[in-house]
Amino acid sequence: MAERLLINLEDVSLTFGGKPLFEGLRMNICEGDKICLVGRNGAGKTTLMRLITGDLEIDAGVRFMLPGLNFGYLAQKVDTNPQHTVREFVLSGLRDISEIEYRGHLADMMMEPLELVPDATMNTLSGGQLRRAALARALIEEPDVLLLDEPTNHLDISAIEWLENYLRQYRGALVCVSHDRTFLNAISQKVFWIDHHKIRICPYGYKQFDDWAELVVQQEAREIQNMQKKLAAEVDWTQGGVTGRRKRNQRRLGELYRLRDKLKTDKAAYNQRMRVIETDTLKPVQASKIIAEFKHVSKSFTRDGVVTPILDDFSFRILRGDRIGIVGKNGSGKSTVIRLLIGEMEADSGRVARGKNIEIAYFDQNRVELNPNKTLWDTLCPSGGDYVFLGSGDGQRPIHVCGYLKNFLFDPRIARDRVGTLSGGQQNRLMLAKLMTNPGNLLILDEPTNDLDMDTLDMLQEMLSDYKGTLIIVSHDRDFLDRTVTEILAFEGDAKIEGFIGGYSDYYAAKQKRNAPAPQKKAAKAVAAPEPSDSASKQKSKMAYTLLHELESLPDKIHSLENEIQQLNDRLLEPDLYISDPAAFDAATKRIGKAQKELERAEARWVELEEMKQGSEA
Numbered sequence: 001m002a003e004r005l006l007i008n009l010e011d012v013s014l015t016f017g018g019k020p021l022f023e024g025l026r027m028n029i030c031e032g033d034k035i036c037l038v039g040r041n042g043a044g045k046t047t048l049m050r051l052i053t054g055d056l057e058i059d060a061g062v063r064f065m066l067p068g069l070n071f072g073y074l075a076q077k078v079d080t081n082p083q084h085t086v087r088e089f090v091l092s093g094l095r096d097i098s099e100i101e102y103r104g105h106l107a108d109m110m111m112e113p114l115e116l117v118p119d120a121t122m123n124t125l126s127g128g129q130l131r132r133a134a135l136a137r138a139l140i141e142e143p144d145v146l147l148l149d150e151p152t153n154h155l156d157i158s159a160i161e162w163l164e165n166y167l168r169q170y171r172g173a174l175v176c177v178s179h180d181r182t183f184l185n186a187i188s189q190k191v192f193w194i195d196h197h198k199i200r201i202c203p204y205g206y207k208q209f210d211d212w213a214e215l216v217v218q219q220e221a222r223e224i225q226n227m228q229k230k231l232a233a234e235v236d237w238t239q240g241g242v243t244g245r246r247k248r249n250q251r252r253l254g255e256l257y258r259l260r261d262k263l264k265t266d267k268a269a270y271n272q273r274m275r276v277i278e279t280d281t282l283k284p285v286q287a288s289k290i291i292a293e294f295k296h297v298s299k300s301f302t303r304d305g306v307v308t309p310i311l312d313d314f315s316f317r318i319l320r321g322d323r324i325g326i327v328g329k330n331g332s333g334k335s336t337v338i339r340l341l342i343g344e345m346e347a348d349s350g351r352v353a354r355g356k357n358i359e360i361a362y363f364d365q366n367r368v369e370l371n372p373n374k375t376l377w378d379t380l381c382p383s384g385g386d387y388v389f390l391g392s393g394d395g396q397r398p399i400h401v402c403g404y405l406k407n408f409l410f411d412p413r414i415a416r417d418r419v420g421t422l423s424g425g426q427q428n429r430l431m432l433a434k435l436m437t438n439p440g441n442l443l444i445l446d447e448p449t450n451d452l453d454m455d456t457l458d459m460l461q462e463m464l465s466d467y468k469g470t471l472i473i474v475s476h477d478r479d480f481l482d483r484t485v486t487e488i489l490a491f492e493g494d495a496k497i498e499g500f501i502g503g504y505s506d507y508y509a510a511k512q513k514r515n516a517p518a519p520q521k522k523a524a525k526a527v528a529a530p531e532p533s534d535s536a537s538k539q540k541s542k543m544a545y546t547l548l549h550e551l552e553s554l555p556d557k558i559h560s561l562e563n564e565i566q567q568l569n570d571r572l573l574e575p576d577l578y579i580s581d582p583a584a585f586d587a588a589t590k591r592i593g594k595a596q597k598e599l600e601r602a603e604a605r606w607v608e609l610e611e612m613k614q615g616s617e618a
Contacts, residue, residue, distance in 0.1 A: 003031040003593035005585075006069060006145060006173055007052055012061035014044075014051065021047055023197040025061070028569075029145065030593065033173045036184045036206050039194030040409065040453045041425030045177045046076060048194065049147045052175065070095060072143035074151055076424060076451075078134040082123035086116050086133050093137035103140060110136040113162040114155075115330060127366075128154030128330060139166070148176045150424075152183055153450045156329045157476050157504075179425075179452050181206065181479040203565070203596075253483055255465070260486050260502050290355050291318040291442055291470045292341055297350035299336055310336050312495035313350070318470060320441075325481040326474045327504065328491025334474050337491075338362075338444060341472075359392075359440030365447035367431055372420030376410065377401055379419060380434060392438050408433040409455060425451035432460060441469040449477045478504040551609040554602055561599040568592040 005028055012025040021044045029035065029052070037045050050056045051063070053071050072093065080089060090107045091100050111118055114132040125133065131154040138146065152160050164186040167174060175192075178184055184206035191202035191209045202212045299311040310333035318324065318341075326334050339345040340352050342360055370379065380388050380401050387398040402412035408429055419427065428451050435443075443464075449457060457480065464471060464484050475481055481488070482503035490498050490507060500507040571588050 003033070003589070004066065005030055005064075005589045006066045008062075008064040009051065009058075010062040010064075012051070012063065013059045014047070014056070015059055016044070016047060020197055022051075025197070025199055027192060027199050027201065029173050029175065030589070031144075031173060032171070032593075033175075034167070034187055034189040034205075035173075035175045035192055036188040036190075037175055037177045037192045037194070038206075038209070038454060040455055041423050041429060041451070043194040043453075044197075045194060046149055046423070048192075048199075049073070049075075049149060049175065049177070052145070052147065066144075069145060070141065070143045072138040072141055072146045074135050074138040074148045076149050078130065078137075080122045080130065080133075082121070084122050085118065086111065086120050086122065086125070087118040089122055089133055090116075090136045090140055093140045095141065106142075107136065107140055110139055114159055131155075132159070135163075142170075143172055145173045145175070146170065148174070148178075150177055150179070150451055152178055152180045152476065153447075154330070155476060156332075157327060157478065158329060160476060179449050179454065179457060180477050181454075182477075256483065256486065256503075260506070289320050291320055291322070291358060292355060293317045293353045294337075294340070295350050295353060297340065297347045297352060299333075299340065299345075299348050309495040311347075311497075314495070314497060315350075316489075316497075316499075318472070320470055321468075323471045323484065323486045324473070324489055325485035325487065325504065326472065326489045326491070327476070327481070327507070329493055332491035332493050333495070333497075334491055335446065338446060338472070338474060342444065358442055359438075360442045360444065361435050361438065361440040363431060363435050363443075363445040363448050365450060367427055369434070370419050370427055370431060372418065374419055375416050376405060376419060376422075376430060377415045379430060380404060380437070388437055390437055404433065409459065423451070425453055425456070428452055429456050432456075436463060439467060439469065442472070443467060443469055444472045444474075446474045447476070448473065449475060449480050478508075547609055547612065551606065551613060554606040554609070558599065558602050558606065561595055561602060565592060565595050565599065568595065 007029040009025055009027050012022055013020070014022045014025075037048065039045050047056065051058065053073060054063070054065065084092070087107060090111065091103065094100060094103060108118065114136055116129065116133055116136065122130070122133070135148075135151055135155075138148065151163060155163065160180070160183060164183060167176075167187045174187070176184070176187065188205040188207075191204070191206055191212075193200040193202060193209075193213065200216065202209050204212060294311075294314050294316045297311050297314045298309075300307050300309045302308075308331075326337065328334050336345065340347060341354075342362055343352075343354075386401055388401050388404045389396050389398050391397060402415055405412050405415055410426075410429070410433075419430065422430065428448070432448065448460065452460070461480070461483050471485070473481065473485055482505050485503055486501070488500040488502065488504060488507040490500065490511075492498060500510055502510075568588050568591060571584075
């Protein structure tokens, strides 16, 4: 069945906190759309979701919503009844209470991969568990439109992969805000980019968004230059910088891969570090090379009489210059290792030896060091004054607080605003700004990517590429780990910990190879096929004329479909069309769905035939 138009916003304007947030905003959501919503922190992603659901009133413009639509919404903050059980809370997402019995099995299916205990009461849940319960609640009704605001926060990688598979099969429309590139690549078919109070619509999934956005930026830069308007500085700061940063990141990513290759050549030494180390103390000559050492460390926790082992005779060395990513399920011991490392917790047995002159800088995902009543200025200049001092000792240098805020993508005009007025992503960015004034020689980041926008992630990746100290990152963001670390420490549960050289993709590939079933031995040796003759080889490699003709005709077909889709979009965005001409509105809605599928098939066919052509010419 062709996709119906579910929601349409036409020339919508909205002012928030006395500032214009959207001006002339135009967008629509059709049945089956899989949309990711991107934009800088504070651009209005969460506000747009509330506009979609009707929670906020628009200042001007037209909002159309198909009658009878039901929504599932995972917000960043969720209100709960502390006395309810998790199961009661999840089922409270149903509009029709008569479906509770019918949907009960679905609730159980969702709670299991999200590691939720159905009978636990809400007041006993951690922040991460509460987030996962809210996700299950949003999914339970299988709504017409599902809105997810940072759904991967507090999920471990196995839960994220389960959610990816669930959303790929989801039949309703989806709008998702996330910083997780790998997650967005897996689930999205379209991108809504909030930029300068408007929405730019990329007709492809997030996997192609960077290339598409770069073309858009380049085209706009050319237009601005041709019009001879004095906006070059603004474009360079707000958009051109994205392109430049992407190119630098590609170069640095290449350097990271070369470092991984170097590590692989010394695999024996790496494996030695994962074995039990018998030395009793750190020798003075080793102090500059060994940052810390876990020696036969064991740690467990007891709750309700049940003992859960976290570390069991764990030995590991952290060397100067290491770039370690820590992954694993929630509760597997990742945070425990960090707390042991920085001295916030003691081991049950064994000990953690730290090298001399270690300066630890720690990013805590709970942002406990941020005072919501302080201003951004006071947070960065706790001793007063107008300057932030970078580094320590003789190498310390000053930078004006407004300039430093701008480096972290803040508008200097909000320097005197209170921290509590910032979004979660902006607060994380401020935490990073505060941390980077003196990152020490051991930088530990616990889930640093939560709530960050893509520009900030690129900026953070660039900073970490320049960092010369020892780096430890706890994260569930697979793409970010691939871009920043050279080793993975995987907490597999039941106190089992394994080390892998490379990023997350290398760890995943090694794990898949290890878990793959062994190939079965053949009963008899296969008879070798005869070698093809030269004439047969030439006939096989030559591409058929009919296929060449099809390849040559596809660009025109693709161009024609793109024009048709654009015209249909313009037609559907007419605010009174669905009232003045229902038949035309219905015909355009049905046709645009078919045209989009035809375009996808044509593009896929063009890629396939082009590869065949290149193969035949090789």
